Amino acid sequence: MSDTIERVKCLIIGSGPAGYTAAIYAARADMKPVMYTGMEPGGQLTTTTEVDNFPGYPQGIDGPKMMMELQEQAERFGTEVRIGMVTEVDFSKEVGGIHKACVDNSKWIEAESVIISTGATAKYLGLPSEQKLRGGGVSACAVCDGFFYKGQDVAIVGGGDTAAEEATYLANICNKVTMLVRKDYMKASKAMQHRVENTKNIDLRYNTEVDEILGEQVVEGLRMVNNQTGEKEEIPITGFFVAIGHKPNTDIFEGWLDMDDTGYVITQAKSTRTNIPGVFASGDVQDKIYRQAVTAAGTGCMAALDAERYLAEIETEEDIEKPQTRTETV
Numbered sequence: 001m002s003d004t005i006e007r008v009k010c011l012i013i014g015s016g017p018a019g020y021t022a023a024i025y026a027a028r029a030d031m032k033p034v035m036y037t038g039m040e041p042g043g044q045l046t047t048t049t050e051v052d053n054f055p056g057y058p059q060g061i062d063g064p065k066m067m068m069e070l071q072e073q074a075e076r077f078g079t080e081v082r083i084g085m086v087t088e089v090d091f092s093k094e095v096g097g098i099h100k101a102c103v104d105n106s107k108w109i110e111a112e113s114v115i116i117s118t119g120a121t122a123k124y125l126g127l128p129s130e131q132k133l134r135g136g137g138v139s140a141c142a143v144c145d146g147f148f149y150k151g152q153d154v155a156i157v158g159g160g161d162t163a164a165e166e167a168t169y170l171a172n173i174c175n176k177v178t179m180l181v182r183k184d185y186m187k188a189s190k191a192m193q194h195r196v197e198n199t200k201n202i203d204l205r206y207n208t209e210v211d212e213i214l215g216e217q218v219v220e221g222l223r224m225v226n227n228q229t230g231e232k233e234e235i236p237i238t239g240f241f242v243a244i245g246h247k248p249n250t251d252i253f254e255g256w257l258d259m260d261d262t263g264y265v266i267t268q269a270k271s272t273r274t275n276i277p278g279v280f281a282s283g284d285v286q287d288k289i290y291r292q293a294v295t296a297a298g299t300g301c302m303a304a305l306d307a308e309r310y311l312a313e314i315e316t317e318e319d320i321e322k323p324q325t326r327t328e329t330v
Contacts, residue, residue, distance in 0.1 A: 004107075008034045010307055011101060011111035012079075013086045014249070016043025017293045018283025019117035020070035021300030022307075026115070027077035029308045033115075035074070036084040036103055038249075043067070043119045044140075044284075045293055052147060054293050089114075091256050095277040096314045112314075113278045113307040116257075116265065117300060118249040120284040120291070124242055125157065129213040133240070137219025140242045142166035143292065149239040151175050155222050157210055158243035159183060164192035166243050171199045178235060180208045180224060213240050248285050257281070264288050272303040278314075280306050 010026045012019050012035040019035060026033040045051060045063040052060040061069075071081055088102040091114070099111045122140035124130055130138055139145040142156065143166065150173045156166060159181040170177045179196065184206045186193050196202055207228045214221035214234070223234045248263045258266040258275045265281040267273060272280040282303035283296035 005100075005110055006107075007098075007110040007112075008032065009111070009311070010034070010113045010115065010304075011099070011109055012036070012115045012117060013101065014038045014043070014116065014118035014283075014285070015041050015071070015081075016045065016067070016117060016119050016283060016296060017070065018119070018285075018296040018300035018303070019043075019115070020067070020074045021297040022115045022117060022282055022304040023074035023079040023081075023300075024070075024077060025301050025304030026307065027074060027079045029304065031113070031304075031308060031311070032078060032080075033074075034080045034082065034109070036082050036086050036101075038118060039085055041067070041071075041083065044122065050148065051144075051293065053144065087252065089252055089256060091276045091279055093276060096317070097278065099276075099278060113311055114280070115272075115300075115303045115307055116253070116274075116279065116281045116285055117283045117296075117303070118285050119296075120246040120248040120264075120288075122242065123245045123247060125210055125244070127210065127213065129215075130210075130240075130242070133213055133215055133219050136217055137215065137238060138213065138240050138242070140246075141291070142170050142241045142243070145239070146170050146173055146241075149174055152238045153236060154178070154239035154241065155180065155224075155235070155237045156241040156243055157182075158245075159186040159188065160243070160245070161188045161192050162245070163243035164188040164196050166241060167202055168192075168195050168199055170241065171201050174201070174239075176201050176203060178203045178205065178222070178224075178237070180210060181206050182209055182227065183207065246284070246288065246291070248288070250285060260288075262288065272299055272306050278307075278310055280310075 010031040010033040015037040023033050084103045086101045087105045090100040101109045153176045155178040157180040167179045211225040212223040221236045225232045250263045265286040280303040282299035
């Protein structure tokens with residue numbers, strides 16, 4: 001463990017649209033942000049082959065390229081982007097306190113403000129074929145990628161509100177949606193269940209699991225199995241969507257930040273402020289509803305503005321508290 005502790009004005013933990021947007025705004029505000037990218041620099045969009053719904057790209061853009069351009073923009077204004085993983089934090093609970101973060105279990109950083117943008121990780125089934133075909137027809141976001149399968153046959157797995165919502169979204173643009181639910185009931189709300197059941201082109205399969213996703217380079221079909229009878233069936237599809245939940249990347253903040261029962265950071269109303277003064281959360285780490293690149297970028301902007309205002313308030317309070325020197329004339 002190094003004895004040298006570096007002090008920064010603004011520490012950004014995690015990259016992706018939220019982190020890079022926060023970095024752009026923080027750098028332009030002369031906060032000299034230092035960003036640690038985490039294990040997946042660029043976040044979930046680096047696993048997306050085509051981004052068609054982010055404003056400013058009329059022809060669409062490759063996900064990894066978009067993240068590279070966001071990084072270049074952040075660096076252009078002075079952000080220092082570092083490859084590394086924050087593995088431990090020690091936050092101050094005092095207004096104006098100094099926060100600490102350990103990088104790669106070896107180096108401690110002190111920060112006057114911290115912006116958390118560690119994102120969330122989509123849960124997958126764990127099948128080798130699923131991992132092989134990610135970006136080739138396997139997706140964890142129907143709203144992001146459903147457009148590419150317009151008029152085609154697709155499948156989705158999951159039984160909660162998100163799965164039901166994404167299934168009905170797909171049904172509006174796809175020819176047929178086969179929905180696989182592992183149990184004999186859905187966990188989704190009754191309203192969402194009724195919506196799925198009343199959508200004619202959704203083929204709802206209870207007690208059904210994925211046996212294999214078929215295809216070499218792209219998704220070509222699905223082999224599913226009834227977990228009650230063991231009967232297997234193959235269907236042709238071109239897109240396979242996983243909607244079994246996301247896990248926010250917040251483990252290192254447990255015990256420090258207020259979170260909901262699934263681990264998402266709770267922020268104060270209409271802001272990115274957390275329960276710790278000077279610590280802000282943006283992107284999917286605090287958003288379990290929208291989970292879009294553009295909404296993540298928006299909260300990244302908010303976090304930088306919130307951090308800038310926080311630091312300005314601290315500096316103002318310090319100036320007020322300074323003893324005033326009196327000069328007398330004779």
